[in-house]
Amino acid sequence: MTRATPAATPSPSWTPDQPIVRVVDVHKSFGTFEVLNGISFDVRKGEVVCIIGPSGSGKSTLIRCINALVPVSAGSIAVEGIAVTDPRLDKLALRRKVGMVFQQYNLFPHKTALQNVMMAPIHVLGQEKREVEARARALLAKVRLAGKENAYPGELSGGQQQRVAIARSLAMRPDVMLFDEVTAALDPETVKEVLVTIRELAEEGMTCMLVTHEMNFARDVADHIYFTDRGVIVEHGPPATFFASAEDERTRRFLSQVL
Amino acid sequence: MSALDPNRPSDLPVLLPFTLPKDRPAARLRPAHLWMLTAFALVALPAWAQGGAAALSPLEVVIKWAPLLLTGFAFNVAISLMAMAIGTVAGIGLGLAMLAEGRILPRLAWCVTQVFRNVPWLVLLFFVMFLVPFQVTVFGLRVPLPDWVKATFGFSLPVMANVAEIVRGAVRSVPNTQWEAAESLAFTRRQTLWRIILPQCAKRMLPPWMNVYALIAMATVQASIVGVTEMLTLTAQVHAAEGGRPELFAPLYGFALLCFFLYCYPIDRFTAALERRFETR
Numbered sequence: 001m002t003r004a005t006p007a008a009t010p011s012p013s014w015t016p017d018q019p020i021v022r023v024v025d026v027h028k029s030f031g032t033f034e035v036l037n038g039i040s041f042d043v044r045k046g047e048v049v050c051i052i053g054p055s056g057s058g059k060s061t062l063i064r065c066i067n068a069l070v071p072v073s074a075g076s077i078a079v080e081g082i083a084v085t086d087p088r089l090d091k092l093a094l095r096r097k098v099g100m101v102f103q104q105y106n107l108f109p110h111k112t113a114l115q116n117v118m119m120a121p122i123h124v125l126g127q128e129k130r131e132v133e134a135r136a137r138a139l140l141a142k143v144r145l146a147g148k149e150n151a152y153p154g155e156l157s158g159g160q161q162q163r164v165a166i167a168r169s170l171a172m173r174p175d176v177m178l179f180d181e182v183t184a185a186l187d188p189e190t191v192k193e194v195l196v197t198i199r200e201l202a203e204e205g206m207t208c209m210l211v212t213h214e215m216n217f218a219r220d221v222a223d224h225i226y227f228t229d230r231g232v233i234v235e236h237g238p239p240a241t242f243f244a245s246a247e248d249e250r251t252r253r254f255l256s257q258v259l
Numbered sequence: 260m261s262a263l264d265p266n267r268p269s270d271l272p273v274l275l276p277f278t279l280p281k282d283r284p285a286a287r288l289r290p291a292h293l294w295m296l297t298a299f300a301l302v303a304l305p306a307w308a309q310g311g312a313a314a315l316s317p318l319e320v321v322i323k324w325a326p327l328l329l330t331g332f333a334f335n336v337a338i339s340l341m342a343m344a345i346g347t348v349a350g351i352g353l354g355l356a357m358l359a360e361g362r363i364l365p366r367l368a369w370c371v372t373q374v375f376r377n378v379p380w381l382v383l384l385f386f387v388m389f390l391v392p393f394q395v396t397v398f399g400l401r402v403p404l405p406d407w408v409k410a411t412f413g414f415s416l417p418v419m420a421n422v423a424e425i426v427r428g429a430v431r432s433v434p435n436t437q438w439e440a441a442e443s444l445a446f447t448r449r450q451t452l453w454r455i456i457l458p459q460c461a462k463r464m465l466p467p468w469m470n471v472y473a474l475i476a477m478a479t480v481q482a483s484i485v486g487v488t489e490m491l492t493l494t495a496q497v498h499a500a501e502g503g504r505p506e507l508f509a510p511l512y513g514f515a516l517l518c519f520f521l522y523c524y525p526i527d528r529f530t531a532a533l534e535r536r537f538e539t540r
Contacts, residue, residue: 067443095445106440110459120444123454172444 014081020045020176020207021066026075028061028231035061037231038075043176043224048202049209050218053228054254059211062228063178066209067098079176092124099169103181105161107153113140113164114149117171125172132171139167143197159190163197170201177201179210215258219243227251315501317510324497325514331490332518334407338489339476341411346418346475347468353419354426360448368423375420380413381481387413388485407489410482414475421471429460462537469530473523480519490515 019042028036035058043049051059064070066077068084068091077084082094107116117136121127140149143163153161162182169177179198183191195217202208202221212218218225219239226236227248235242235251243259246252315323356368375383387409394403433456441451483491494515501507 069439069442091442092445092447095443098443100443102436102440102443104436106436108437108440108455108459119454120446123450124445168444 014078016045018081019043020047020080021209022076022078023062023066024076026062026065026077027073028058028065028070029073034231036065036072039228039231039233040075041226041233041236043207043209045175045207046205047207047223048221049224049226050222051209051211051226051228052213052215052218052254053226053234057228058231059228060180063100063180063209063211066176066178067100068094069100096125096172097175098178099172099174099176100178101162101165101169101180101182103184105153105158105165105185107161107164107168109153112150112152113145113156113167116153116164117168120168121171136167136171139170140164142170142200143167144193157190158186159193162186162190162194166194166197166201176207176209179208179212181211181213183212183214213258215243215255227254229254314504317507320497320501320507321510321514324511328490328493328497328511328514329518331488331493332515332522334487334489335476335479335482335519336522338407338411338414338479338482338487339472342414342418342475342479343472345411345415346471347422349415349419350422351426353423354430355452357423357427358430358452372420372423372427375416376424380417380478381484383416384410384413384481384485387416406485406487407482410479410485410487414479414482418471418475422468425464425467425471429464430456432463433459466530466534466537469526469533473526473530476523476526477519480515490518 021043023042024040026036026039027034037058039058039062041049051062053059061070065072066079066084068089072085075085079094080097082097083089084094107113108119111119114133114136117139118129118132121132121135122129137146137149140146143166145160145163145167148156148160148164151160153164156164165182166177182198183194186194191214195214198208198210199217199221210218210222222239224236225239225242227234227242227246227250229250235246235248243255246255321328353368353372357365357372359365359368388406391404391409391412393405394401396402430452437455437459438451441455446455479489480491482489483495486492494511498507498511
């Protein structure tokens with residue numbers, strides 16, 4: 001992809017050979033309830049990482065901490081050298097690098113699919129409208145929604161809305177994409193079309209972090225799988241070894257239930 | 260002193276046990292009564308209208324004074340429209356202040372809203388009428404503040420508070436996930452509010468806003484209590500000018516009633532229609 005506008009300058013200390021996302025001993029509690037209890041891992045550029053685990057194990061909280069939607073209680077997170085956990089964080093700079101797709105799509109219901117994709121580049125990045133529109137149309141075509149440009153979210157199926165949401169995120173030209181259980185609210189038939197879109201993105205070299213319950217998808221697409229339970233990473237590894245020879249008892253039990 | 264006789268009628272003002280006479284007919288309107296009433300009206304009304312050759316009939320009085328009374332009604336409409344305009348602008352500001360970040364501003368705005376929402380409009384009106392001077396000097400220029408301008412200002416205060424509450428409620432009704440989505444796309448809080456949240460809830464704000472307008476339009480007659488020349492004041496003056504004849508009371512005030520009803524009822528119906536339309540969406 002060509003870059004018409006210069007990306008936000010990364011932290012000078014960061015080089016592409018370093019991990020693009022760095023999570024170090026992150027703790028998060030809501031009141032007295034500890035959701036994350038010391039999580040550390042690195043994601044390299046172009047890597048596809050899946051986070052799996054039982055409900056309430058803190059997967060979504062973890063992914064929300066990475067783009068500062070949720071503040072951490074302790075520990076540190078850095079994205080391309082930007083300290084997410086720094087209180088003086090430039091949220092604009094961070095969120096230009098990190099795209100996020102939600103379980104409930106969260107499209108803006110008063111805007112058409114095309115306008116949903118165009119809004120952030122125009123109003124946040126101040127890019128030129130004609131150029132943004134051309135790119136937005138290309139992105140909608142890429143997620144196989146050519147012809148749906150002028151449809152409002154309410155007129156689209158769940159899978160279509162989720163693909164608009166992916167296009168909307170991509171319009172900001174992020175370096176990392178976060179997917180928070182993006183197929184959990186979809187009908188089984190439409191899950192596939194969304195997963196195909198994500199797989200294409202991964203194959204283009206986009207760094208992706210997915211919280212997912214789609215084990216077969218994780219096995220096919222992920223470079224690395226993390227299994228979390230009760231706020232800690234219990235087991236991790238590349239899919240081949242992870243699915244074949246999980247050592248931890250809880251992981252094995254979970255896998256036997258979902259596979 | 261004689262012994263107390265329970266059967267002796269007491270001359271003290273006490274309420275004796277009440278027993279209903281068994282053969283007493285129940286009071287009920289029968290067709291015969293209606294005929295009697297109609298006959299009475301047929302006889303009485305012409306006599307009423309013809310009473311005194313010089314006196315005009317009630318209808319003629321209303322027609323004669325209608326232009327003046329309608330001018331008064333126009334004043335009511337003007338006061339209500341201006342109060343609504345001022346109150347809406349101020350109310351949107353106050354509502355957004357309640358939604359602002361920080362500690363002091365939202366609380367202050369909340370207090371102001373609660374105060375003006377929970378006091379009688381008439382009391383507010385009295386306060387404004389007697390606290391605001393009859394003229395102000397701006398850069399050496401004397402600007403007179405006639406009573407109706409002060410009344411307009413007085414009515415705009417409750418409008419402001421109610422509109423503020425409408426704005427706050429509408430913004431709160433938009434799911435939090437919309438804020439999250441906008442935040443993750445690097446929109447600032449202000450951009451999110453103006454570009455994403457408010458456009459979504461503008462529709463929702465319309466019916467309650469029109470409700471406030473219908474209420475304020477009807478409330479403008481309270482200005483007559485503080486001496487503003489509007490329809491109700493003029494009605495009273497017309498009544499007095501016609502010699503205060505008791506039979507003119509109902510037609511003159513009925514005319515005022517009719518004007519307000521014909522003005523406010525369509526607004527109410529339109530509001531209800533809008534509400535229904537937004538519900539089905």
